[in-house]
Amino acid sequence: MSWAILPRHFEPFEFACRCGCGSQSVSAALVLRLDAVREILGRRIFVTSGRRCAKHNATPAVGGSENSRHLIGCAADVRPDYGASLTDLAACLALFFSTPGDEFIVYKDRGFVHVAVSRALVRPLWNGGKIEYI
Ligand SMILES: [Zn+2]
Numbered sequence: 001m002s003w004a005i006l007p008r009h010f011e012p013f014e015f016a017c018r019c020g021c022g023s024q025s026v027s028a029a030l031v032l033r034l035d036a037v038r039e040i041l042g043r044r045i046f047v048t049s050g051r052r053c054a055k056h057n058a059t060p061a062v063g064g065s066e067n068s069r070h071l072i073g074c075a076a077d078v079r080p081d082y083g084a085s086l087t088d089l090a091a092c093l094a095l096f097f098s099t100p101g102d103e104f105i106v107y108k109d110r111g112f113v114h115v116a117v118s119r120a121l122v123r124p125l126w127n128g129g130k131i132e133y134i
C-alpha cells in the first residue's frame, strides 16, 4: 500500500536555515508530527530554527552542538502563536515527541521547545509538496 500526504500548515521556507544558505529540507516525520500538533491546537506554531548548515550551527549566537539534529533536518525549535501558551504547546508536543529516540526539551525562559525525531527517521526528506510513502 502506498500513500501520499500534504502537510497542511507548513511551508518549506519556515524550516530554512537562518543564514540564508538555502538549506531547508527536513524529515517528513518531523513535519507531519508538527502538522498534527498545529491541527490539534488550532493555533499557529512558529519555527524559530529548523534546518541548519554546519556553518550557521557553529556560530556563537546559535551555539548548536556538533551533532545537533538540526544539521540533518531532524529537529525544530518552535514557539507558540502570539498570545498562546507555551505550556499548552509543550503539552501537545510531548504527546508526539516522547517515543524512544525523540528529543523534547522545553526552554521556558526563552519561550520555545526543541523537538527532534530519531536520526533513523531522516528519510524521506521534505522540501514541499506531497510526502509519498511507497
Ligand atoms: Zn545555512
Ligand SMILES: [Zn+2]
Pocket: 049, 070, 075, 076, 077, 114, 115
Ligand atoms: Zn533545537
